[in-house]
Amino acid sequence: MGQSKQRFIDGVHIKSSIVAGAIIFQLILAVLNLNMIISPVQAGTEDGSFCCTCPDYANFDAWLAKKAQICDNAGNIITPASKPSNGNGGKDAPAEKAIEYAEPQLIFSAGSKTDGTVIIDVRTPEEYAKGHLQGARNLNWMDTQSKGNLNPALMELALRKIGVNNSDHLLIYGGSDDMSSYIFWALSYLGHKNLTKIDGGIDQAINAGQPMVKSVPNLKESNYTSHVVPSLLVTENQLGKWLNRTDIQILDARDFSEYGLAKLTNAALPLDAPKLYQDNFKINDAKTLGDILGRRLDKTKTQLVYGTPGAYSLFYALELMGYNVTLLEGSWWKDTKWAISIVR
Template sequence: MKTFLFSLLLSVAAFAIEPLVDTTWLQHHIGDKKLRIVEVSTPKSYTSGHIKDALHTTIDKWRVNHGTFITIRSAQEIQKEIRRLGIDASTEVVLYADIQTPKDFLKASYIFWALNYHGITNVAFLDGGKQAWIEEGAALESTIPAIAASSYKVKIQPALIADRTYVEEHIGKLPMLDARPSDKYLGIAPTATVARDGHIKGAMSYSWNYSVESDYTLKESKKLETLFKEGYKLDKESEVIVYCTGGLETSFNYFVLSGVLGYKHVRLYDASMKEWGNRRDTPMVQYTYEVFKK
Protein backbone atom coordinates (compact mmCIF):
# COMPACT_ATOMS: atom_id res chain seq x y z
CA MET A 1 0.00 0.00 0.00
CA LYS A 2 2.79 2.47 0.89
CA THR A 3 4.48 1.77 -2.43
CA PHE A 4 1.22 2.40 -4.28
CA LEU A 5 0.59 5.70 -2.49
CA PHE A 6 4.16 6.85 -3.13
CA SER A 7 3.81 6.04 -6.83
CA LEU A 8 0.47 7.86 -6.93
CA LEU A 9 2.00 10.97 -5.38
CA LEU A 10 4.84 10.88 -7.88
CA SER A 11 2.43 10.61 -10.79
CA VAL A 12 0.36 13.54 -9.51
CA ALA A 13 3.50 15.65 -9.03
CA ALA A 14 4.68 14.80 -12.55
CA PHE A 15 1.25 15.60 -13.97
CA ALA A 16 0.80 19.05 -12.47
CA ILE A 17 2.36 21.87 -14.45
CA GLU A 18 3.67 24.89 -12.59
CA PRO A 19 1.46 27.98 -13.08
CA LEU A 20 4.39 30.04 -14.39
CA VAL A 21 6.92 28.65 -16.86
CA ASP A 22 9.87 30.32 -18.57
CA THR A 23 11.19 30.10 -22.09
CA THR A 24 13.80 27.47 -21.16
CA TRP A 25 11.14 25.16 -19.76
CA LEU A 26 8.99 25.59 -22.86
CA GLN A 27 11.85 24.93 -25.27
CA HIS A 28 12.55 21.66 -23.45
CA HIS A 29 8.90 20.54 -23.53
CA ILE A 30 7.78 21.43 -27.07
CA GLY A 31 6.66 18.18 -28.64
CA ASP A 32 5.24 16.70 -25.43
CA LYS A 33 2.09 14.82 -26.42
CA LYS A 34 -0.05 16.25 -23.61
CA LEU A 35 1.14 19.83 -24.02
CA ARG A 36 -1.01 22.47 -25.72
CA ILE A 37 0.64 25.82 -26.37
CA VAL A 38 -1.86 28.61 -27.06
CA GLU A 39 -1.08 32.10 -28.35
CA VAL A 40 -3.55 34.80 -27.36
CA SER A 41 -3.24 37.52 -29.99
CA THR A 42 -4.65 38.93 -33.20
CA PRO A 43 -4.78 36.58 -36.20
CA LYS A 44 -2.19 38.76 -37.95
CA SER A 45 0.26 38.42 -35.07
CA TYR A 46 -0.17 34.65 -34.98
CA THR A 47 0.21 34.06 -38.71
CA SER A 48 3.26 36.33 -38.91
CA GLY A 49 5.14 34.03 -36.51
CA HIS A 50 4.35 31.94 -33.44
CA ILE A 51 6.04 29.47 -31.12
CA LYS A 52 6.35 25.99 -32.61
CA ASP A 53 3.18 23.89 -32.16
CA ALA A 54 1.26 26.88 -30.80
CA LEU A 55 -2.45 27.10 -31.52
CA HIS A 56 -4.32 30.40 -31.66
CA THR A 57 -7.24 31.99 -29.86
CA THR A 58 -8.62 35.48 -29.42
CA ILE A 59 -10.30 36.99 -26.37
CA ASP A 60 -13.56 37.35 -28.32
CA LYS A 61 -13.92 33.57 -28.30
CA TRP A 62 -14.17 33.72 -24.49
CA ARG A 63 -16.12 36.91 -23.73
CA VAL A 64 -19.49 38.34 -24.72
CA ASN A 65 -20.58 41.99 -24.71
CA HIS A 66 -23.79 42.79 -22.82
CA GLY A 67 -23.81 46.47 -23.77
CA THR A 68 -22.39 48.28 -20.75
CA PHE A 69 -20.37 45.31 -19.49
CA ILE A 70 -18.66 42.14 -20.72
CA THR A 71 -18.58 38.66 -19.18
CA ILE A 72 -17.52 35.10 -19.90
CA ARG A 73 -19.40 33.36 -22.71
CA SER A 74 -21.84 30.52 -22.12
CA ALA A 75 -20.54 27.14 -21.02
CA GLN A 76 -21.47 25.68 -24.41
CA GLU A 77 -19.44 28.30 -26.28
CA ILE A 78 -16.43 27.88 -24.01
CA GLN A 79 -16.65 24.11 -24.31
CA LYS A 80 -16.58 24.44 -28.11
CA GLU A 81 -13.40 26.54 -27.97
CA ILE A 82 -11.71 24.23 -25.46
CA ARG A 83 -12.48 21.26 -27.68
CA ARG A 84 -11.24 23.06 -30.80
CA LEU A 85 -7.90 23.62 -29.05
CA GLY A 86 -7.65 19.92 -28.25
CA ILE A 87 -7.70 20.53 -24.51
CA ASP A 88 -9.10 18.10 -21.94
CA ALA A 89 -8.65 17.41 -18.23
CA SER A 90 -5.32 15.66 -18.78
CA THR A 91 -3.81 18.36 -20.99
CA GLU A 92 -1.03 20.69 -19.90
CA VAL A 93 -1.78 24.15 -21.29
CA VAL A 94 0.74 26.97 -21.71
CA LEU A 95 -0.77 30.36 -22.55
CA TYR A 96 1.25 33.23 -23.90
CA ALA A 97 0.48 36.68 -25.28
CA ASP A 98 1.99 38.87 -27.94
CA ILE A 99 2.36 41.87 -25.62
CA GLN A 100 2.02 45.00 -27.71
CA THR A 101 -0.10 46.69 -25.03
CA PRO A 102 -0.88 45.88 -21.38
CA LYS A 103 -4.34 44.75 -22.46
CA ASP A 104 -2.79 42.08 -24.72
CA PHE A 105 -1.06 40.62 -21.66
CA LEU A 106 -4.26 40.64 -19.61
CA LYS A 107 -6.26 38.79 -22.25
CA ALA A 108 -4.05 35.75 -21.65
CA SER A 109 -4.51 35.88 -17.87
CA TYR A 110 -8.27 36.12 -18.38
CA ILE A 111 -8.20 32.89 -20.37
CA PHE A 112 -6.12 31.32 -17.56
CA TRP A 113 -9.03 32.08 -15.20
CA ALA A 114 -11.64 31.03 -17.78
CA LEU A 115 -10.01 27.61 -18.17
CA ASN A 116 -9.86 27.16 -14.38
CA TYR A 117 -13.51 28.20 -14.12
CA HIS A 118 -14.46 25.51 -16.62
CA GLY A 119 -12.53 22.76 -14.86
CA ILE A 120 -9.14 22.89 -16.63
CA THR A 121 -6.58 23.18 -13.85
CA ASN A 122 -3.31 22.24 -15.55
CA VAL A 123 -2.70 25.72 -16.95
CA ALA A 124 0.48 27.79 -17.06
CA PHE A 125 1.46 31.29 -18.15
CA LEU A 126 4.65 31.91 -20.16
CA ASP A 127 6.67 34.47 -18.21
CA GLY A 128 7.26 37.54 -20.37
CA GLY A 129 5.10 36.26 -23.22
CA LYS A 130 6.09 36.13 -26.88
CA GLN A 131 8.53 38.98 -26.35
CA ALA A 132 10.59 36.90 -23.89
CA TRP A 133 10.70 34.08 -26.44
CA ILE A 134 11.97 36.45 -29.14
CA GLU A 135 14.47 38.04 -26.74
CA GLU A 136 15.95 34.59 -26.10
CA GLY A 137 16.59 34.24 -29.83
CA ALA A 138 14.19 31.31 -30.07
CA ALA A 139 12.62 30.69 -33.45
CA LEU A 140 9.11 31.54 -34.55
CA GLU A 141 7.33 29.71 -37.33
CA SER A 142 4.25 30.16 -39.49
CA THR A 143 3.15 26.53 -39.81
CA ILE A 144 -0.29 26.00 -38.27
CA PRO A 145 -0.31 22.71 -36.37
CA ALA A 146 -3.04 20.15 -37.02
CA ILE A 147 -4.49 18.72 -33.81
CA ALA A 148 -7.47 16.54 -33.04
CA ALA A 149 -10.37 18.15 -31.24
CA SER A 150 -11.10 16.88 -27.74
CA SER A 151 -14.44 15.69 -26.34
CA TYR A 152 -14.05 17.57 -23.05
CA LYS A 153 -17.22 18.37 -21.09
CA VAL A 154 -16.86 21.54 -19.07
CA LYS A 155 -17.09 21.31 -15.30
CA ILE A 156 -18.08 24.72 -13.97
CA GLN A 157 -16.37 25.76 -10.73
CA PRO A 158 -18.91 28.17 -9.18
CA ALA A 159 -16.55 29.12 -6.35
CA LEU A 160 -14.29 30.93 -8.84
CA ILE A 161 -16.81 33.56 -9.91
CA ALA A 162 -18.86 36.28 -8.26
CA ASP A 163 -21.85 38.19 -9.59
CA ARG A 164 -23.13 41.58 -8.45
CA THR A 165 -25.52 40.10 -5.87
CA TYR A 166 -22.79 37.98 -4.31
CA VAL A 167 -20.45 40.97 -4.05
CA GLU A 168 -23.12 43.15 -2.48
CA GLU A 169 -24.02 40.47 0.07
CA HIS A 170 -20.37 40.14 1.15
CA ILE A 171 -19.37 43.79 1.54
CA GLY A 172 -17.61 44.05 4.90
CA LYS A 173 -17.55 40.26 5.26
CA LEU A 174 -14.79 39.40 2.77
CA PRO A 175 -11.67 41.23 1.58
CA MET A 176 -11.90 42.62 -1.94
CA LEU A 177 -9.07 43.78 -4.21
CA ASP A 178 -9.52 46.42 -6.91
CA ALA A 179 -6.99 45.79 -9.71
CA ARG A 180 -7.31 49.21 -11.37
CA PRO A 181 -4.76 52.02 -11.09
CA SER A 182 -5.06 53.90 -7.79
CA ASP A 183 -6.44 57.08 -9.42
CA LYS A 184 -9.35 55.06 -10.78
CA TYR A 185 -9.83 53.33 -7.43
CA LEU A 186 -9.91 56.67 -5.61
CA GLY A 187 -12.20 58.19 -8.20
CA ILE A 188 -9.80 61.02 -8.98
CA ALA A 189 -9.62 59.98 -12.63
CA PRO A 190 -12.82 59.02 -14.46
CA THR A 191 -13.28 55.89 -16.53
CA ALA A 192 -14.98 56.53 -19.87
CA THR A 193 -17.00 53.30 -19.70
CA VAL A 194 -18.14 53.74 -16.08
CA ALA A 195 -20.70 56.36 -15.04
CA ARG A 196 -19.69 56.68 -11.37
CA ASP A 197 -16.18 57.28 -10.03
CA GLY A 198 -14.63 55.46 -7.08
CA HIS A 199 -14.60 51.86 -5.91
CA ILE A 200 -16.82 49.20 -4.37
CA LYS A 201 -17.41 49.98 -0.72
CA GLY A 202 -14.85 48.21 1.47
CA ALA A 203 -12.49 47.24 -1.34
CA MET A 204 -8.71 47.63 -1.09
CA SER A 205 -6.51 48.92 -3.91
CA TYR A 206 -3.92 46.71 -5.60
CA SER A 207 -3.19 47.55 -9.23
CA TRP A 208 -2.39 44.40 -11.21
CA ASN A 209 0.84 45.86 -12.69
CA TYR A 210 2.46 46.01 -9.23
CA SER A 211 3.12 42.28 -9.68
CA VAL A 212 5.19 42.53 -12.87
CA GLU A 213 8.45 44.05 -14.02
CA SER A 214 8.59 46.43 -16.98
CA ASP A 215 9.11 43.47 -19.35
CA TYR A 216 5.99 41.71 -18.02
CA THR A 217 7.89 39.05 -16.15
CA LEU A 218 6.56 38.27 -12.69
CA LYS A 219 8.21 39.89 -9.70
CA GLU A 220 9.85 37.65 -7.12
CA SER A 221 7.13 35.41 -5.71
CA LYS A 222 8.50 35.59 -2.16
CA LYS A 223 8.06 39.36 -2.18
CA LEU A 224 4.52 39.01 -3.46
CA GLU A 225 3.83 36.39 -0.83
CA THR A 226 4.95 38.75 1.92
CA LEU A 227 3.08 41.68 0.42
CA PHE A 228 -0.30 39.98 0.46
CA LYS A 229 0.21 38.22 3.77
CA GLU A 230 1.67 41.08 5.80
CA GLY A 231 0.48 44.12 3.87
CA TYR A 232 -3.04 43.07 2.94
CA LYS A 233 -3.52 40.50 5.72
CA LEU A 234 -4.93 37.96 3.30
CA ASP A 235 -5.31 34.39 4.50
CA LYS A 236 -4.69 31.61 1.98
CA GLU A 237 -7.50 29.55 3.49
CA SER A 238 -10.06 32.37 3.38
CA GLU A 239 -12.05 33.81 0.51
CA VAL A 240 -11.12 36.97 -1.38
CA ILE A 241 -13.01 38.72 -4.19
CA VAL A 242 -11.08 40.40 -7.00
CA TYR A 243 -12.44 42.90 -9.54
CA CYS A 244 -11.41 45.73 -11.87
CA THR A 245 -12.97 47.78 -14.69
CA GLY A 246 -14.24 44.96 -16.88
CA GLY A 247 -12.65 41.63 -15.93
CA LEU A 248 -9.23 41.71 -17.59
CA GLU A 249 -7.04 43.52 -15.05
CA THR A 250 -8.41 41.51 -12.16
CA SER A 251 -7.67 38.24 -13.96
CA PHE A 252 -3.97 38.86 -13.40
CA ASN A 253 -4.55 39.36 -9.68
CA TYR A 254 -6.46 36.06 -9.81
CA PHE A 255 -3.48 34.41 -11.53
CA VAL A 256 -0.99 35.71 -8.95
CA LEU A 257 -3.10 34.86 -5.91
CA SER A 258 -4.65 31.57 -6.99
CA GLY A 259 -2.04 30.31 -9.42
CA VAL A 260 1.35 31.46 -8.15
CA LEU A 261 0.75 31.98 -4.43
CA GLY A 262 -1.74 29.20 -3.76
CA TYR A 263 -4.70 31.13 -2.35
CA LYS A 264 -7.48 28.58 -2.31
CA HIS A 265 -10.65 30.68 -2.52
CA VAL A 266 -10.32 33.52 -5.04
CA ARG A 267 -13.52 34.70 -6.72
CA LEU A 268 -13.43 36.92 -9.78
CA TYR A 269 -16.22 39.46 -10.21
CA ASP A 270 -16.36 39.22 -13.97
CA ALA A 271 -18.63 42.17 -14.83
CA SER A 272 -16.73 44.38 -12.36
CA MET A 273 -17.06 48.19 -12.44
CA LYS A 274 -18.61 48.28 -15.90
CA GLU A 275 -21.65 46.72 -14.24
CA TRP A 276 -21.31 48.00 -10.66
CA GLY A 277 -20.40 51.60 -11.49
CA ASN A 278 -23.07 51.96 -14.17
CA ARG A 279 -25.84 51.34 -11.66
CA ARG A 280 -27.21 53.87 -9.17
CA ASP A 281 -28.06 51.41 -6.39
CA THR A 282 -24.62 49.92 -5.66
CA PRO A 283 -22.56 51.23 -2.71
CA MET A 284 -19.38 53.07 -3.71
CA VAL A 285 -16.67 55.12 -2.01
CA GLN A 286 -14.48 57.94 -3.38
CA TYR A 287 -11.20 59.60 -2.35
CA THR A 288 -10.34 57.07 0.37
CA TYR A 289 -8.01 54.09 0.62
CA GLU A 290 -9.79 51.38 2.55
CA VAL A 291 -8.47 48.49 4.63
CA PHE A 292 -10.50 45.35 5.22
CA LYS A 293 -11.34 44.65 8.84
CA LYS A 294 -13.70 41.93 9.99
Protein backbone atom coordinates (compact mmCIF):
# COMPACT_ATOMS: atom_id res chain seq x y z
CA MET A 1 0.00 0.00 0.00
CA GLY A 2 2.77 2.39 0.92
CA GLN A 3 4.69 1.58 -2.23
CA SER A 4 1.63 2.19 -4.43
CA LYS A 5 1.04 5.55 -2.80
CA GLN A 6 4.65 6.55 -3.35
CA ARG A 7 4.49 5.53 -7.02
CA PHE A 8 1.32 7.64 -7.39
CA ILE A 9 3.00 10.69 -5.84
CA ASP A 10 6.07 10.26 -8.03
CA GLY A 11 3.85 10.04 -11.10
CA VAL A 12 2.09 13.25 -10.18
CA HIS A 13 5.42 15.01 -9.76
CA ILE A 14 6.59 13.80 -13.17
CA LYS A 15 3.37 14.90 -14.85
CA SER A 16 3.54 18.28 -13.08
CA SER A 17 7.09 18.76 -14.29
CA ILE A 18 6.07 17.89 -17.84
CA VAL A 19 3.12 20.30 -17.72
CA ALA A 20 5.26 23.06 -16.23
CA GLY A 21 7.89 22.50 -18.87
CA ALA A 22 5.26 22.65 -21.59
CA ILE A 23 3.87 25.89 -20.20
CA ILE A 24 7.33 27.45 -20.04
CA PHE A 25 8.03 26.32 -23.60
CA GLN A 26 4.77 27.87 -24.79
CA LEU A 27 5.61 31.14 -23.01
CA ILE A 28 9.03 31.23 -24.71
CA LEU A 29 7.39 30.70 -28.08
CA ALA A 30 4.85 33.45 -27.34
CA VAL A 31 7.62 35.89 -26.44
CA LEU A 32 9.53 35.04 -29.60
CA ASN A 33 6.41 35.52 -31.71
CA LEU A 34 5.67 38.83 -29.99
CA ASN A 35 9.19 40.06 -30.74
CA MET A 36 8.75 39.08 -34.36
CA ILE A 37 5.56 41.12 -34.47
CA ILE A 38 6.97 44.13 -32.67
CA SER A 39 10.36 44.26 -34.38
CA PRO A 40 9.07 45.35 -37.81
CA VAL A 41 7.12 48.14 -36.21
CA GLN A 42 10.18 49.40 -34.38
CA ALA A 43 12.68 48.91 -37.15
CA GLY A 44 10.25 49.74 -39.91
CA THR A 45 11.15 46.78 -42.15
CA GLU A 46 11.65 43.05 -41.68
CA ASP A 47 15.40 43.31 -42.13
CA GLY A 48 15.64 46.02 -39.47
CA SER A 49 16.41 48.90 -41.82
CA PHE A 50 14.68 52.26 -41.36
CA CYS A 51 11.29 52.71 -43.02
CA CYS A 52 10.22 56.24 -44.00
CA THR A 53 6.54 55.29 -44.13
CA CYS A 54 6.32 52.99 -41.07
CA PRO A 55 5.93 55.11 -37.91
CA ASP A 56 7.54 53.73 -34.75
CA TYR A 57 4.74 54.51 -32.33
CA ALA A 58 6.79 53.22 -29.41
CA ASN A 59 9.38 55.96 -30.00
CA PHE A 60 7.58 58.31 -32.36
CA ASP A 61 9.60 61.48 -31.73
CA ALA A 62 12.91 59.75 -32.47
CA TRP A 63 11.46 58.13 -35.60
CA LEU A 64 10.13 61.50 -36.80
CA ALA A 65 13.49 63.19 -36.27
CA LYS A 66 15.33 60.47 -38.17
CA LYS A 67 12.77 60.61 -40.97
CA ALA A 68 13.42 64.33 -41.40
CA GLN A 69 17.14 63.63 -41.72
CA ILE A 70 17.21 60.74 -44.18
CA CYS A 71 13.87 60.66 -46.05
CA ASP A 72 12.64 62.72 -48.98
CA ASN A 73 9.09 64.08 -49.44
CA ALA A 74 8.06 60.96 -51.36
CA GLY A 75 8.96 58.68 -48.45
CA ASN A 76 12.19 57.32 -49.91
CA ILE A 77 15.51 57.10 -48.09
CA ILE A 78 17.93 59.65 -49.52
CA THR A 79 21.09 57.98 -50.74
CA PRO A 80 24.27 59.92 -51.58
CA ALA A 81 23.46 59.46 -55.26
CA SER A 82 19.93 60.82 -54.87
CA LYS A 83 20.84 63.93 -52.89
CA PRO A 84 20.37 67.12 -54.90
CA SER A 85 23.62 68.28 -56.40
CA ASN A 86 24.83 71.74 -55.50
CA GLY A 87 28.05 71.58 -57.48
CA ASN A 88 29.94 71.23 -54.23
CA GLY A 89 31.41 67.76 -54.50
CA GLY A 90 28.35 65.89 -53.20
CA LYS A 91 28.17 67.79 -49.93
CA ASP A 92 24.87 68.68 -48.34
CA ALA A 93 22.72 71.04 -50.36
CA PRO A 94 22.54 74.61 -49.04
CA ALA A 95 19.59 75.77 -46.98
CA GLU A 96 16.47 76.83 -48.81
CA LYS A 97 16.60 80.33 -50.23
CA ALA A 98 14.97 82.96 -48.04
CA ILE A 99 11.57 84.23 -49.12
CA GLU A 100 11.91 87.44 -51.12
CA TYR A 101 9.63 90.42 -51.63
CA ALA A 102 7.43 90.16 -54.72
CA GLU A 103 8.79 93.52 -55.97
CA PRO A 104 12.35 93.69 -54.54
CA GLN A 105 13.31 96.61 -56.79
CA LEU A 106 11.14 98.86 -54.60
CA ILE A 107 13.33 98.47 -51.51
CA PHE A 108 16.93 99.59 -50.96
CA SER A 109 19.27 98.56 -48.17
CA ALA A 110 20.69 101.62 -46.44
CA GLY A 111 24.29 100.48 -46.82
CA SER A 112 24.18 99.73 -50.56
CA LYS A 113 25.75 101.80 -53.33
CA THR A 114 23.57 104.55 -54.79
CA ASP A 115 25.18 104.66 -58.24
CA GLY A 116 22.77 105.36 -61.09
CA THR A 117 20.06 106.88 -58.91
CA VAL A 118 18.77 110.36 -58.14
CA ILE A 119 18.51 110.60 -54.35
CA ILE A 120 15.46 112.41 -52.97
CA ASP A 121 15.38 113.61 -49.35
CA VAL A 122 11.72 114.29 -48.47
CA ARG A 123 12.33 115.90 -45.08
CA THR A 124 11.90 119.58 -44.26
CA PRO A 125 14.56 122.07 -45.44
CA GLU A 126 15.69 122.51 -41.83
CA GLU A 127 16.31 118.79 -41.39
CA TYR A 128 17.97 118.56 -44.80
CA ALA A 129 20.34 121.43 -43.94
CA LYS A 130 21.60 119.64 -40.82
CA GLY A 131 22.93 116.77 -42.91
CA HIS A 132 21.86 114.55 -45.78
CA LEU A 133 23.20 111.83 -48.07
CA GLN A 134 25.84 112.86 -50.59
CA GLY A 135 24.11 114.24 -53.70
CA ALA A 136 20.61 114.15 -52.22
CA ARG A 137 18.08 116.71 -53.46
CA ASN A 138 15.52 118.12 -51.07
CA LEU A 139 11.87 117.56 -52.01
CA ASN A 140 9.98 118.91 -49.01
CA TRP A 141 6.82 116.82 -48.80
CA MET A 142 4.84 119.82 -47.52
CA ASP A 143 5.50 121.66 -50.80
CA THR A 144 3.49 119.00 -52.65
CA GLN A 145 0.23 119.31 -50.73
CA SER A 146 -2.72 121.63 -50.33
CA LYS A 147 -5.21 121.21 -47.50
CA GLY A 148 -3.33 118.16 -46.30
CA ASN A 149 -3.66 116.17 -49.53
CA LEU A 150 -1.55 115.72 -52.65
CA ASN A 151 -1.73 118.52 -55.20
CA PRO A 152 -0.41 117.05 -58.48
CA ALA A 153 0.37 120.48 -59.93
CA LEU A 154 2.46 121.46 -56.90
CA MET A 155 4.18 118.09 -56.97
CA GLU A 156 5.09 118.49 -60.61
CA LEU A 157 6.43 122.01 -59.97
CA ALA A 158 8.54 120.81 -57.03
CA LEU A 159 10.03 118.01 -59.13
CA ARG A 160 10.96 120.45 -61.88
CA LYS A 161 12.68 122.78 -59.42
CA ILE A 162 15.05 120.07 -58.22
CA GLY A 163 15.81 118.90 -61.75
CA VAL A 164 14.05 115.52 -61.73
CA ASN A 165 13.43 113.95 -65.14
CA ASN A 166 10.77 111.39 -66.01
CA SER A 167 13.43 108.80 -66.82
CA ASP A 168 15.33 109.14 -63.52
CA HIS A 169 15.56 106.24 -61.10
CA LEU A 170 14.53 107.93 -57.86
CA LEU A 171 15.88 106.73 -54.52
CA ILE A 172 13.62 108.11 -51.77
CA TYR A 173 14.32 108.49 -48.07
CA GLY A 174 12.89 110.41 -45.15
CA GLY A 175 12.79 110.39 -41.37
CA SER A 176 11.04 108.09 -38.93
CA ASP A 177 7.56 108.78 -40.26
CA ASP A 178 5.24 107.99 -43.18
CA MET A 179 6.37 110.81 -45.47
CA SER A 180 8.78 108.83 -47.64
CA SER A 181 5.92 106.39 -48.26
CA TYR A 182 3.69 109.37 -49.06
CA ILE A 183 6.16 110.60 -51.71
CA PHE A 184 6.47 107.04 -53.04
CA TRP A 185 2.68 106.85 -53.49
CA ALA A 186 2.46 110.40 -54.90
CA LEU A 187 5.16 109.69 -57.49
CA SER A 188 3.45 106.42 -58.39
CA TYR A 189 0.20 108.34 -58.89
CA LEU A 190 2.01 110.84 -61.12
CA GLY A 191 3.16 107.91 -63.25
CA HIS A 192 6.85 107.78 -62.35
CA LYS A 193 8.18 104.33 -63.19
CA ASN A 194 11.54 103.81 -61.46
CA LEU A 195 11.05 104.19 -57.72
CA THR A 196 12.95 102.74 -54.77
CA LYS A 197 12.74 103.56 -51.08
CA ILE A 198 15.62 103.37 -48.59
CA ASP A 199 14.49 100.96 -45.89
CA GLY A 200 14.50 102.66 -42.50
CA GLY A 201 15.23 106.14 -43.87
CA ILE A 202 17.99 108.51 -42.83
CA ASP A 203 18.60 106.83 -39.46
CA GLN A 204 19.39 103.48 -41.06
CA ALA A 205 21.63 105.18 -43.60
CA ILE A 206 23.62 106.74 -40.76
CA ASN A 207 23.79 103.40 -38.91
CA ALA A 208 25.09 101.77 -42.09
CA GLY A 209 27.97 104.24 -42.21
CA GLN A 210 26.71 106.44 -45.03
CA PRO A 211 28.43 109.85 -44.76
CA MET A 212 26.26 112.89 -44.09
CA VAL A 213 27.04 116.16 -45.89
CA LYS A 214 25.68 119.70 -45.84
CA SER A 215 26.64 120.71 -49.36
CA VAL A 216 23.80 121.27 -51.82
CA PRO A 217 24.15 119.93 -55.37
CA ASN A 218 23.97 122.34 -58.31
CA LEU A 219 20.65 121.71 -60.02
CA LYS A 220 19.18 122.63 -63.36
CA GLU A 221 15.41 122.93 -63.60
CA SER A 222 13.77 120.20 -65.65
CA ASN A 223 10.57 119.94 -67.68
CA TYR A 224 9.14 117.08 -65.66
CA THR A 225 5.66 116.09 -66.86
CA SER A 226 3.27 113.91 -64.89
CA HIS A 227 1.19 111.10 -66.38
CA VAL A 228 -1.43 110.51 -63.71
CA VAL A 229 -2.55 106.94 -62.97
CA PRO A 230 -6.21 107.43 -61.88
CA SER A 231 -6.56 103.91 -60.46
CA LEU A 232 -4.13 104.73 -57.62
CA LEU A 233 -6.42 107.32 -55.98
CA VAL A 234 -10.03 107.00 -54.81
CA THR A 235 -11.77 110.37 -55.13
CA GLU A 236 -15.06 111.52 -53.63
CA ASN A 237 -17.02 111.16 -56.85
CA GLN A 238 -15.60 107.66 -57.45
CA LEU A 239 -16.04 106.16 -54.00
CA GLY A 240 -19.50 104.76 -54.66
CA LYS A 241 -18.32 102.92 -57.77
CA TRP A 242 -15.38 101.48 -55.91
CA LEU A 243 -17.56 100.22 -53.07
CA ASN A 244 -19.98 98.56 -55.49
CA ARG A 245 -17.21 96.38 -56.85
CA THR A 246 -16.95 92.77 -55.69
CA ASP A 247 -13.23 92.50 -56.34
CA ILE A 248 -11.98 94.83 -53.58
CA GLN A 249 -11.04 94.58 -49.94
CA ILE A 250 -11.15 97.68 -47.73
CA LEU A 251 -8.25 98.16 -45.30
CA ASP A 252 -8.18 100.67 -42.45
CA ALA A 253 -4.57 101.64 -41.69
CA ARG A 254 -5.36 103.61 -38.52
CA ASP A 255 -4.99 102.56 -34.91
CA PHE A 256 -7.58 99.99 -33.83
CA SER A 257 -9.14 102.46 -31.38
CA GLU A 258 -9.88 104.85 -34.26
CA TYR A 259 -11.24 102.00 -36.33
CA GLY A 260 -13.60 101.16 -33.47
CA LEU A 261 -15.07 104.67 -33.50
CA ALA A 262 -15.64 104.99 -37.24
CA LYS A 263 -14.92 102.95 -40.35
CA LEU A 264 -15.63 102.95 -44.06
CA THR A 265 -18.48 100.40 -44.30
CA ASN A 266 -18.80 97.27 -42.19
CA ALA A 267 -16.60 95.44 -44.68
CA ALA A 268 -13.50 97.42 -43.67
CA LEU A 269 -10.71 95.35 -42.13
CA PRO A 270 -8.38 96.84 -39.49
CA LEU A 271 -4.71 96.60 -40.51
CA ASP A 272 -2.77 99.35 -38.79
CA ALA A 273 0.44 100.01 -40.67
CA PRO A 274 2.85 99.80 -37.67
CA LYS A 275 2.28 96.02 -37.56
CA LEU A 276 4.16 95.79 -40.84
CA TYR A 277 7.20 97.73 -39.64
CA GLN A 278 9.84 97.36 -36.93
CA ASP A 279 10.50 99.94 -34.22
CA ASN A 280 13.31 101.46 -36.30
CA PHE A 281 10.84 101.99 -39.18
CA LYS A 282 12.43 99.25 -41.24
CA ILE A 283 9.82 97.13 -42.94
CA ASN A 284 9.44 93.52 -41.82
CA ASP A 285 10.99 90.72 -43.85
CA ALA A 286 9.03 89.12 -46.68
CA LYS A 287 8.06 86.02 -44.68
CA THR A 288 6.65 88.07 -41.80
CA LEU A 289 4.74 90.34 -44.18
CA GLY A 290 3.45 87.32 -46.05
CA ASP A 291 2.19 85.75 -42.83
CA ILE A 292 0.44 88.95 -41.69
CA LEU A 293 -1.12 89.86 -45.02
CA GLY A 294 -1.87 86.34 -46.18
CA ARG A 295 -4.14 85.58 -43.22
CA ARG A 296 -6.90 87.92 -44.38
CA LEU A 297 -6.14 89.31 -47.81
CA ASP A 298 -7.06 87.90 -51.20
CA LYS A 299 -4.27 88.62 -53.67
CA THR A 300 -6.69 88.37 -56.61
CA LYS A 301 -8.57 91.43 -55.33
CA THR A 302 -7.65 95.13 -55.23
CA GLN A 303 -6.86 96.47 -51.76
CA LEU A 304 -8.44 99.86 -51.04
CA VAL A 305 -6.46 101.43 -48.20
CA TYR A 306 -7.52 104.47 -46.20
CA GLY A 307 -6.56 106.23 -42.99
CA THR A 308 -3.69 108.53 -43.93
CA PRO A 309 -0.88 109.04 -43.06
CA GLY A 310 -0.58 105.36 -42.10
CA ALA A 311 -2.28 104.37 -45.34
CA TYR A 312 0.77 105.61 -47.28
CA SER A 313 3.02 103.10 -45.50
CA LEU A 314 0.42 100.35 -45.92
CA PHE A 315 0.24 101.18 -49.64
CA TYR A 316 4.01 100.78 -49.93
CA ALA A 317 4.06 97.46 -48.06
CA LEU A 318 1.31 96.04 -50.26
CA GLU A 319 3.09 97.19 -53.41
CA LEU A 320 6.30 95.58 -52.17
CA MET A 321 4.45 92.28 -51.67
CA GLY A 322 2.87 92.36 -55.12
CA TYR A 323 -0.73 93.31 -54.27
CA ASN A 324 -2.97 95.46 -56.45
CA VAL A 325 -3.68 98.51 -54.31
CA THR A 326 -5.34 101.91 -54.43
CA LEU A 327 -5.49 104.67 -51.82
CA LEU A 328 -8.14 106.96 -50.37
CA GLU A 329 -6.42 110.11 -49.10
CA GLY A 330 -7.70 112.23 -46.23
CA SER A 331 -10.63 111.84 -43.84
CA TRP A 332 -13.47 113.17 -46.03
CA TRP A 333 -14.97 109.67 -46.14
CA LYS A 334 -16.26 110.20 -42.59
CA ASP A 335 -18.86 112.62 -43.97
CA THR A 336 -20.20 110.18 -46.56
CA LYS A 337 -23.18 107.85 -46.27
CA TRP A 338 -20.82 104.87 -46.25
CA ALA A 339 -19.19 105.83 -42.95
CA ILE A 340 -20.14 103.63 -39.99
CA SER A 341 -19.75 105.48 -36.69
CA ILE A 342 -20.65 104.70 -33.09
CA VAL A 343 -20.42 108.41 -32.23
CA ARG A 344 -23.67 110.28 -32.83
